[in-house]
Amino acid sequence: MKEKTNSRRDFVKTASIAAAGFMIVPRHVLGGKGFIAPSDRLIVAGVGAGGKGESDLTGFVSGGKADIGFLCDVDDRRAANSIKRFPKAKYYKDWREMFDKESKNFDAVSVSTPDHNHAIVTLSAMQLKKHVYVQKPLTHDIYEARILTEAAVRYKVVTQMGNQGSSSDGSRKLMEWYNAGIIGDVHTVYCWTDRPVWPQGIPWPSTKADIPKELDWDLWLGTAPQTNYIDKLVPFNWRGWWDYGTGALGDMGCHLVDAPFRVLGLNYPTDVECSVGSVYVDSFKRGYFPESCPPSSHVIMNFNSSKQNNAPVRMHWMDGGIQPERPQELGPDEIFGDGGNGVLFIGTKGKMLCDTYGKNPRLLPLSRNAEVNVPSTIPLVPGQESGHYTQWVDAAIAGYGKMEVSSDFSVAGPLTEALLMGNLAIRGFDIRKANASGNGFTYPGRYKKLLWDGPNMRITNFDEANQFVKRQYRSGWTLGM
Known part of the structure; x- marks a missing residue:
């Protein structure tokens, strides 16, 4: 048979x-x-x-x-x-x-x-x-x-x-330390990156380039506004332009903010404020360019306490090479994060630090790591980062609701919303205003604390920002809801 x-x-x-x-x-x-x-x-x-x-x-x-x-x-x-x-x-x-x-x-x-x-x-x-x-x-x-x-x-x-x-062992170790009360309730988090490593803070090129014969430019644009092709935009430099990318926060935030978001059970921020770096153009006059993400930024988001964390959390995001002050508990020759990127948790009883992907978690001062022994209670993902892929394959074969995955949309969606809400403050929303030479920009949104109504997806005190909560797709393209 x-x-x-x-x-x-x-x-x-x-x-x-x-x-x-x-x-x-x-x-x-x-x-x-x-x-x-x-x-x-x-x-x-x-x-x-x-x-x-x-x-x-x-x-x-x-x-x-x-x-x-x-x-x-x-x-x-x-x-x-x-x-x-x-x-x-x-x-x-x-x-x-x-x-x-x-x-x-x-x-x-x-x-x-x-x-x-x-x-x-x-x-x-x-x-x-x-x-x-x-x-x-x-x-x-x-x-x-x-x-x-x-x-x-x-x-x-x-x-x-x-x-x-999100499938790394390190992010689970951070959670186990936190759950065991080693650092107490967390009230402040710093996340930082050396990104962007692509051009940002520059004007849109005025000279169009020839479209490569292998590239369907109209399909590449998709939902974005119609515009001329520019040299070197594809395959990577699109990240620095608001019509296509989400800057350093969108690119690296999902790798760095994921750990505190997961460990502390965070949800929608309540407000956001930021400062941004500028570039010098035209004989060292400071310039901002509305089509392009700035070369650096410092974003501050506030979160309410959660079921996992009894304290409100103030989160700092820094990109473009900006880093927070080194903790006093970290020795002068000890690397802060992985050098260019890192996450620092500051709690009522102590501090902990990790690299990108939640890797290399350690308590501060580093001597505490030899003293603290917390048993492993959270299941690990075989293969860690590489296992992130096979975990999804296994779950898809098993069928909806049969297996857990590390970053399903119930987790990834709110995390992405929080990061993109930070981008509302980074953009600042240019208002074209004539100056002595007949042109110029002001950015009134950068000088406010933007108050966020998460459930209704709205900035409540600066309506100009809401135009980018849901952008207008190019004609012929629709989300199909």
Whole structure:
């Protein structure tokens, strides 16, 4: 009977492949609704196949339970390595065409596009009942993050954001120390980074460049306003422009703020204020450029106490190489964070410190680490950062609600909202104002503490900021709600 069953299973699988004209078939095709193939394999479609997208796809298959069935990228140059790495995968340039033609042939979608197109691709995939893995930050706008968080529950799909440090052992050790009361209630947190490592604080180039023949510029723009192509924007320097990226806070905040957000059980901030660095142009006159993120910033967000932390929390975010004052408990030759990045928790009974991804957690002074022994109580993720990918694959195979993942949208959504709310203060909202030379800008939002109504997603004391809570998509593009 076993031999006959296996023979029939092989026949059904072979027939399905032949009918589809394709080498890889999703689990639900093999046996109908609810059927789980003995191989327990997940067929993934990758939207964004180059750079981080390529490394994400490689991470999914590393556990031996996922196959890359489809690749999609607007830039053939960026997709080239993945096409070689996954030769059985069918290649598309337009994710909408891939979804229309192939949605019955894959189980899950990886989204690794520039920030401004995360939400529209992800929601479309969830509406097809596909599990989704989305690079950080989850979205470009606060409204988009709220929509995706709610949609994950509505469509009952397994979700994960690509802040792989949330699967690290270090973030769990920080939580165990905190839960054991080692540093008391936390009232202040500092997070800092040496990012940006891409151009920021510069004017939009006035000279357009030729569009590379391999790049579909209109598809790359997607939801963003129509504009001329500029040299070196693709594949990486888009991060410093507000129409596409979310600056250093959006890029690194999901890796650094994740640990305090998780350890302290934080939710929506109550308010935000900031100061930003400027550049010198035109014979050393100070300049701000509304299209571009500033070269550095210091953001202060306040959070109410939570079920996990009995004190209100004041969180400092610093980027562009700005760092907080070194703790007195840290020796003069001891590295603060990992050098360029770090997180410092200050509690009523002590302090603890970690690097990017929550790695290398340590109590201050460092001598305390030899004295404190807290038993491990929180389950670890096998493989840590690399296991972040295979954890999502396993959970998607198991089905919605069957397995926990480190950064599902119920966690990633509010975290992203908090970071993007900080960006409302960084932007400052330029008001064009004529000066002696006939042009100029003022930034009234930078001189206020912006009060935030989290449940209703609104700044209550400076309405100009709310235009960026939910941006206007380019004509022809809609979130599809």
